[in-house]
Amino acid sequence: MHFTINGAPREAEPDIRASLLDLLREHLGLTGTKKGCDHGQCGACTVLVNGRRINSCLTLAVMHQDDDILTIEGLGSADTLHPLQAAFVKHDGFQCGYCTPGQICSAVGMLDEVAKGWPSHVSGSLDAIDLNDAEISERMSGNLCRCSAYPNIVDAISEVAGLAPSGADA
């Protein structure tokens, strides 16, 4: 099977049953993407497919041979952090860090959805979005953090979104 991952062509022969998540981790060595629940409930496996955030555990690798797949490894590196990675460090948006790659990939996709004008469950109007902490929390509800670093995650995303700080940094 042929894949395009982080801009590069990759070849692998996973079992037909392999999820996109297992392809990344077990066949391509891209272990930045994490397996939490493996049932689409925790968001640790979030990656971007053709620019949209999805749960990589709930889709088959074989179904994504023609897609552009972007993982945390493709967003930034230790030397050149993505702005969201830098903001998570600055605001201490994690404790154990296991959910962090999924949180950051999800936030990248989420901010793109906001830029496209997509409303959310908490949007007062479906026509105009006023991005605030409540909007960020609702839009990130598919990413769980068992360390409960949520306030700092919201602060990190809020800063990258260009919002005024909502409170004291951790």
Add this chain to the structure above:
Amino acid sequence: MKSFDYARADSPEAAVAAGGRFIAGGTNLLDLMKLQIETPEKLVDISRLDLADIEERADGGLTIGALVPNSDLAADRRVIKGYPVLSRALLAGASGQLRNKASTGGNLLQRTRCYYFYDTAMPCNKRDPGSGCSAIGGFNRILAVLGTSDQCIATHPSDMAVAMRALDATIVTLKPDGDRRRIAIGDFYRLPGDTPQIETVLEGGELITHVELPPPPAGTQLYRKVRDRASYAFALVSVAAIISVEDDRIASAALAFGGLGPMPWRNPAVEAALVGNAPSTAVFEAAADALLAGAKGSGSNDFKIPLTRRVLIACLRDLTGGTA
């Protein structure tokens, strides 16, 4: 997961001819395959079919391709303008990641989230016909109070389908013999009776290709969902309501309910209790009486009956201007 054959279809005709289980977003089917609750021998990948557009029809309605993702449908400007109850219902469901994957057709065909359907160590008539129902007499907090049978008290989990039921959507299908069917959403789902494993009127190999919405209805639209956490949870009770008021009387009403029954629930008696009357608490109570006349709790879901009454009355009060 049991292994399977895989084929990618390049047209709806090829998909129905392929003779396998269709997979689009896969967010529900793959989850169930991992648990071996679903064990298809062949998957037919329909995700690349040209069924991902939303088109306006001459009559003013919309035709929604079966592969339109939930995210795109919720954010479509024509849906927001003419069918805000549908946008609101979609946005109340699942997470951003899941809405990006979940398709319109797949959402209609979601399986129940009954705990015992998922627990393969326990009897379940829906998963294993004839084995018994563990939910009756078990943990049933999230389960149905309307339309149940002594074989099954599962709920249909969709929010989207509840709004579509209030909007009188039509489901368009393609059968393996090439015939097309147009099925009113009110005729699409089946009550469990003694065959809870059969959930819709779809025949073997029949593919949902589109969902049609009639022209936008008159009145004000609302979707209200009550759940155990503020986001990313299935409904305990949800209400999709479309009400118009003229000359201080309710001129039209369409109400559908989630979390209560084995299908997105609608009862014409509820609407008959409202239409023609001036909004008042007594009228709203009568509508709730009509909805809940046959409601039957199974113990830990008994609370849904008074909860539904209160949520319905609150919705009606809000939609009629808080006059009652």
